Amino acid sequence: MSDALIRNFIIPLVQVLVVLGVAAGAVAYMTLVERKILAFMQLRLSPRRVGPHGLLQPIADGIKLLLKEDITPARADRALFTLAPIITVIPAFTALALIPFSGGGSFNIFGYPVSPWIADVNVGVVFLLAISSLGVYGIMLGGWASNSKYPLLGSLRSAAQMVSYEVPFGFSIIGVLMLSGTASMVGIVEAQQKAHLWYFVPQILGLFIFFVSGVAETNRLPFDLPEAEAELVAGFHTEYSGMKFALYMLAEYTSMIVVACIVTTLFFGGWLRPFPSVSALAWLNFGLDKLNPALPGFFWFFLKTFLVLFVYLWLRGTFPRYRYDQLMKLGWYWMIPLAIANVILTGGVLLLLRR
């Protein structure tokens, strides 16, 4: 096998497979973590029957969903009905290619350097925005193709919601881009390292807007209108069952994880350890950096991502659901002006500092 083939094809393929595998596992266990955390907030026990402390529950759920009868409603648009969940899943997973899971070095496997990210694109953030807004098509088409009333309402809601929250979602990142001067995900983390400052400090407003619109983008409570179970039964996926339903769930949780990863990367210093310059805290590397400088980065990245995901679940456990018109109002009256104000503010301050 030629060297170029391995470098350009085999290594990325392995990377993709590893990330896909880890992501699918993370999604599966995300459902369990969600149920556990919600249960603890609500003074309940969580799933505990399958395996010790319910640890095998996601596998059981997966098997159940695979074996379920896959029903397509009689008057549904068959092609679109099948296609819609796939359209939703692909962008959610594609976004993972851009996430730098660790940094500071690459692994040397059989003499070939393997970076801890799949791709470092110089327009990474823009690409992420573009790919994440594709997910709405799957939801819209799914609701439409079901040829049923509740899914239709749900998909209409989601179209309006996701399109309008796309705007503050994008605007809130601009502050970060201004500070770092690059749109590459790796570059942003490195800029934070250089500045000795994680961007959630200067960009606290940006973080807030980004996170809120992120929650809205991923249709989670308090913005889970497309699938508001109290009103629309299950919203756009009312008619879905079996594996197609599982794909929607997979997409939803993957998007959650992606948003959490982006928050970590852009605002919380990605793979960076807290207070890297304080040598008294060097034990926080757990000696892993002696094996490979990139290893502790994984730990910190996943810890931070998990904490962001915890906030997601915490919100779900605490808040009531917005109404459709209030959600739109919040988006257009508050989030978008705030995001633009944040851009102007950041630009102005940067201009003053440069002088």
Add this chain to the structure above:
Amino acid sequence: MFRTEMMDINMGPQHPSTHGVLRLKLVLDGETVNDTDVLIGYLHRGVEKLCETKNYHMIEPYTDRLDYVAAMYENLGYVETVEKLMGITVPERAEYIRVLTAELQRIASHLVWLGTHALDIGAMTVFFYCFREREIILDLFEAFCGARLTYNAYRIGGLPWDIPPGWIDRVRHFVKIFPGRQKEYETLLTKNRIWLGRTKGVGILKSEDAIDFGVTGPCLRASGVDYDIRRAHPYSVYDRFLFDIPTGENCDTYDRYLVRMEEMRQSLRILQQALDHLPAGGVMAKVPKRIKPPVGEVYHTVEGPRGELGFYIVSQGDDKPYRMRFRSPSFVNLQALPHMVKGALVADVVAVIGTLDIVLGDVDR
């Protein structure tokens, strides 16, 4: 080329937030409700007719199954009606214990309302906190009468049993801990801007409309009408207790929420007074084994957690009623639903169903 059309949508009878088997036919213009048709009867069991074939003792378990969320009140209203018809005076201790259990039931019922209402609006955690406290009350009821939902707790002429030992202390403990728990729900909801947005100005029912529809209970009081049967036509020993009747001003869902929250606090006040003045003595009056009320008819109401709960009995001197009629508050309050949701959004329909606090067993009978 383009045209819009109304969408008919069936909400229920199998829908997560119609509180049972209520069916609404909504005519939607986008998400706006243009017209509502309330269809009931999916839980009709013909209890009224059935009662004509049962003697007066046998009817009480059937009343349990009308408003199964607040069965104590159904029991209370029924036995008091028969006692009124027969002119039986119930021992004072029995009256006090009836008030104790009934007010506990009011809190339990309001907790179910709060939990499900909040769940409908999306705050799922409140539901579990409410049911945690309701469980304490149900344990008290289990200790008192042996059942947790369908109590059959009273008998014509008094109570089948006195309260078990230690019960009073457990009620006192509940009265002590409940305000703190209630504060928790209030922290989660009362000032929460999402909750305010979802409930303020939603489902407005003006006081004159409320009276026209015959709405009673917290829904009426939240419309600003100070009418509570415990005060207006005192039954049992309610004339001896000090309590306030909370009323609302804005006639909306949020006011109904506040009124019910305040009612729970007032119930605690009544509980405290009843506990302090609980008299000693027997709990059963002298009642003949076969109950044969004199010829006549009687209507008696009690203030249930959902409103005016009325019982109408026509007796022809037999041991079975000639005609039995329940005036169930859920049924009457439900009539106001189409009026309250006209022009609202789909999400508001859910909020209004929750705020009316209907129990389908009570609506359909």
Add this chain to the structure above:
Amino acid sequence: MGMQAFLQKVLLLELWQGMWVTLKNQFRPHITVEYPRETVEFAPRFRGVPRLRKDPQTGEELCISCLLCEAICPTECISIVAEKRPDGKGKQLVSFTINYERCCFCGLCVDPCPTKPITAIYMSHDYEFAGYDRDAYVATREELVDGKPVKIYTR
């Protein structure tokens, strides 16, 4: 709008308070009972399925076939067949069946039971009553006294 109210609005104070409540409650003990691994304790008055009992001293059946419970049962789930005692005094049971499918657990049958000091029919604490067969819900006199065999869930 006062300064405090303004700050409250901008800093989302009430939302943080709400989140504090849910965070705090995570560390409270759970209230779920892991049935069937654990079961709850019943109050002594708990009304399970109605059963018959024997005199604890003599071991004789207490029921005197007075038919009062049959008469008061609102769902007519009790049916008693009685015959004259051979010695001529009173009646004795031929059969006593309770149809648990119809029983509504109201406990009215216990009220008029005339045997003293304990009633012949009583509300037991049995409640686990799932089954595959309708016939399993018609309890005969022997089953009413000894209790129906209940299949305990194990795993």
